Amino acid sequence: MEEKDSKPLRHGYTTGACATAAAKAALTALIKQETQSQASILLPIGKEVTFTMEMSEYGEDAAVAGTVKDGGDDPDATHGALILAEVRWKDEPGIELDGGIGVGRVTKPGLPVPVGEAAINPVPRQMIMETIREVLEQYGYAHRGVKVVISVPQGEEMAKKTLNARLGILGGISILGTRGIVVPFSTSAYKxxxxxxxxxxxxxxxxxxxxxxxxxxxxxxxxxxxxxxxxxxxxxxxxxxxxxxxxxxxxxxxxxxxxxxxxxxxxxxxxxxxxxxxxxxxxxxxxxxxxxxxxxxxxxxxxxxxxxxxxxxxxxxxxxxxxxxxxxxxxxxxxxxxxxxxxxxxxxxxxxxxxxxxxxxxxxx
Structure with a gap:
């Protein structure tokens, strides 16, 4: 493909990076009581990227934001998926993270996520938690507790094009990514x-x-x-x-x-x-x-x-x-x-x- 088109293949962004940006936008909307059109996050590779929000809504106790995943030139099953994050205040302090509609749940051991938990891999999980913590501290809300739920409305259908069911991840896709970017036709990803x-x-x-x-x-x-x-x-x-x-x-x-x-x-x-x-x-x-x-x-x-x-x-x-x-x-x-x-x-x-x-x-x- 590269030889034929003589153009470099375009990188995309992982579901983990998209979920992190959506979570940041949702929490910011909740705190400021304003819709958010963008959110900038730091990827694990040390690069800051700004994501455009497809939607942003807020109320007194909860807010939702979503961005569309751009997989670049990689033939990714989740390209074009709407990645949503709902952030809701909790009575007790601390950050709780879970998966909602379209995010799979782990049913077999052997994966980096324990059985019973949402299929949000360790690096995206860490990205989301750290970003939420930073936003809370930035606006003086470090004492407040929040629950973050990541959803992918088309996730269950998209998962049919993946090996998730065979791996014991049922009900949707996984929130993945170790670097934050999707490298087209990556051999490391296949390995x-x-x-x-x-x-x-x-x-x-x-x-x-x-x-x-x-x-x-x-x-x-x-x-x-x-x-x-x-x-x-x-x-x-x-x-x-x-x-x-x-x-x-x-x-x-x-x-x-x-x-x-x-x-x-x-x-x-x-x-x-x-x-x-x-x-x-x-x-x-x-x-x-x-x-x-x-x-x-x-x-x-x-x-x-x-x-x-x-x-x-x-x-x-x-x-x-x-x-x-x-x-x-x-x-x-x-x-x-x-x-x-x-x-x-x-x-x-x-x-x-x-x-x-x-x-x-x-x-x-």
Whole structure:
């Protein structure tokens, strides 16, 4: 995208930053008894940002303000969400923070928020609490207590496009963000979601984790392992090595890798970051696997002249050389074990785009 448009991708702001700004605007409106069109907050990265309020209302005892989340150029499920904060005076001192409509509630252990609480992650929680405290002190109300409720009217519907339900976050989205900004197509954000999914699975007793490269692979894996709970299935995307190491660190007993020819032909060579730009398909290596599998030399020549790994897979399937897929799956297992330095059972399942089994191998390291 960057090469095509020759423009830098635009950063956005996290739900946590939006919630903090809305909470500040609501409390300011409550104290001053005036509507607020903007609120400026300090992000965790040390940058001050001003948010425009979509709405601001106040009464004697409570006020509400809301801002629309701008996710920048990131394909974020919560882009365009209205993030609301209601601030209400309490009789007793102290700041209470909770989630309202459209903010999920945690029902499974393994997340950074305790079971039963609103899915407002630690950094946004801290941002909101500190900002509210600063505003109270600024206007001489440090002795007063307030309750802050964060809501996202469309949150429950938006959550259907996320993995929240699988992680045990029910009823809406999570209020997230460690830096305050959304970096478009951030690999760190995707890795963080993998870590979170592994934590939830292991904390809830899943010692057999199934890592897939995408939605189709995962769907096939779920059909193969209907007895496993939903949280055992984790989309690792291109981050094969990273995901394997995270599973090993959490002491998984067994790891199943599920994917297709393109990405797994790279894993078989020991390439553990399998994005299309990370490394080209090595047709010489696939030819070597074919020879080891008893494929005749004329077909090996066809492999060397192929354009894609999928084309090689189609050729081997058409000619009935199942041994090729078994050998490739074996290579994937061995390279996976090499990556984590053993101590875990690794299974590789190689499938077609249509969800047909090509090869399957398990090696206990």
């Amino acid at each position: 963080a979601s993998i870590v979170q999914a592994i934590n939830v699975a292991m904390t809830n007793g899943c010692d057999h984790l199934v890592l897939s490269t995408g939605g189709r692979s995962e769907k096939y894996a779920m059909e193969l392992y209907p007895e496993l709970p939903e949280e055992a299935f984790i989309e690792m995307g291109d981050f094969v090595g990273f995901s394997l190491l995270q599973c090993k660190r959490k002491n998984a007993r067994k790891i199943t890798l599920v994917g297709m020819m393109g990405k797994f032909s790279k894993v078989a060579q020991g390439v553990m970051m399998v994005h299309s730009k990370s490394a080209p398909v090595d047709f010489g290596f696939l030819a070597q696997v074919a020879r080891e599998s008893g494929v005749p030399e004329d077909l090996v020549d066809d492999i060397l002249g192929a354009n894609t790994a999928s084309q090689v897979g189609d050729l081997m399937k058409e000619k009935g050389y199942n041994s090729f897929f078994q050998k490739l799956s074996e290579y994937c297992c061995r390279k996976g074990l090499q990556e984590v330095k053993g101590g875990v059972e690794i299974e590789t399942i190689l499938t077609t785009l249509k969800g047909e089994l090509l090869g399957r191998m398990t090696i206990d390291g």
